[in-house]
Amino acid sequence: MDGNDQQSEPIPIGKVYLCPGETQPISKSVHLARLSSGYDACSNCEHRFDTATLPGEVTKKVHGSDKQSQQSQHVSRFSGFLDRGVGIRGLYLNEMTRPVISKFVEHAVELLTQSRDSELTVDDEFADNSPSLLSDSALHVLVAYDWRPSSADLAVGVVPVLKRSGCEIIDLGQTSRACFDFAISQFKSDLGIFVTGGNGVDGVNGLDILGGDGREWAHPGELTTLLTRLNSPASRSSRYAGNYQAFSLVDRYEQHVRQLFDHCKPLRVALACGDPLTMQILGTILFEIGCEIDFLDLNFSSSDFPLQAEAFRCEVRDAHVDVGFLIRPDSQTVHVLDSRGRAISPASLKDILTRNDEAITLGKDGRFWFTGSTPQCDAMNVIAHLLKSDPNSWVSPLKR
Structure with missing residues (x-):
């Protein structure tokens, strides 16, 4: 062989094994x-x-x-965001997946279990048995998801984690956030897990977590602590698998909502709603109390909601109705427009609603909270109270 010829490398026979970080194959x-x-x-x-x-x-x-x-x-890799400081959100499949959802739920159960156990007091005569009593006491958890196609997929990752943690699970299936809040109060549960994208576009999804008192886990607060735990393994809170049952509370919720609309004044209403259950219940009730309803289509999955809201405003103005109600997909946020298509500000709306001396709180995100009502936050509750008020105080002068 000529000295100038380069010696060729041996051709590997069969499968080549190359360890990460190394340059030479191994046998x-x-x-x-x-x-x-x-x-x-x-x-x-x-x-x-x-x-x-x-x-x-x-x-x-x-x-x-x-x-x-x-x-x-x-x-x-989760780089999602907090929706209104209370909801965990991320892009479906890119940031929000079943493993991510499972991790959130697993740590939420651990966090609540540790918090509850630290608050429990045990009589001295039972002190020797207290560890086993505390560890085997099951959390009662409500689970549900909203109308988004991705929500049903993500919800699959919730129940197995809860069963493995020994929780008593009630699965409400697909429902609205307002109906879910109603269920929290009815079942006296310890924790609520609602898979939802809130008012985000179709590609966004995540979780709303509620305590047994119906209060949302928020940031700063419980969510802050939860986010700091995600990269650490969660401990199993029980040695036993939990029980599971499916349950529908829609009929009971609808009966409750109907009571809110007693003695309401019939008006001509324009209605657009991003939640199917709310649209179904509200449309039926408004028709039964004598309202004329113009159902308006709106693309709630659009990323440009202000543009959609402007389209709704124009349709309300041209339809010659008394009032327009635009309910967001969370079933809690409602925008009210007068007959000219002008938005009634949340502050002005609160003044109208509180004339009956009822305690109402306006949140920074524009949602209304009714103290003493169940659920406390529901767009249909706002509409019912408005239809009970004096129309002369908010209906446009041209419609009086």
Whole structure:
């Protein structure tokens, strides 16, 4: 061979094994030896599942660490946001996935369990038995999801985590956020998990977490603590699997809402609603009390809601109605327009609603909270109170 000829590298025969971070291939025997010895690079190697005849006990650690690494990456990559300071949101599949949802729920249960156990007091005569009593006391959790197609998929990741944590689960299925709040008060549950994108576009989804008193977990607050725990494994709160049952509360919720509309004045109403259940119930009730209803279509999945709201305003103005109600997909936020298509500001609306001496709080996000009412926050409650008020105080002079 001529001295100027370059010596060619040997052509590898069969499968090539190359460890992460190394430049030279290794033989299969070296690959298996490293797997069996727990070589650090094996946990991230593409060949880690090629175990040949190695015993399962040897490879279990490698595959287990791989699963933990994937779950950690799912959560560490989560760069979602807090909706109105109370809801966890992210892009579906990019940021908000079943593993991410499961992680949030798992840590929420752990956080609530630890908080509840720290507040419990045990009589001295039962002090010796207190650890087992506390650890085996099950949390009662309500689960539901909104109308988005992605919500049903994400909700699949919620129930298994709750069962594994020993929770008593009531699954309401697909429902509105207002109906879910009503269920929290009816079942006296400890925790509520609602899979929802709130008022975001179709590609956004996430979680609303509620305590047993119906109060939303917020930031700063419980959500702040929850977000700091995501990259750490959660402890299992019970040795026993929880029980599960599906339940529908829609009929009872509708009966409750009907009572709100007693003695309401019939008007001609323009209505657009981003929640199917709210639209169904409200449309039926308004028709029964004698209202004329113009149902207006609105693209609530649009990323440009101000443009959609402007289209609604024009339709209300041209329809010659007494009032227009625009209910957002969360079933809690409602925008009210007069017959000229002019928006009644939340502050002015609060003045109208409080003339009956009822305690009403206006949140920074524009939602109204009725003290002593169930649920406290519901767009249909706002509409019912408005229809009971004096129309001369808010209907446009041209319509009086």
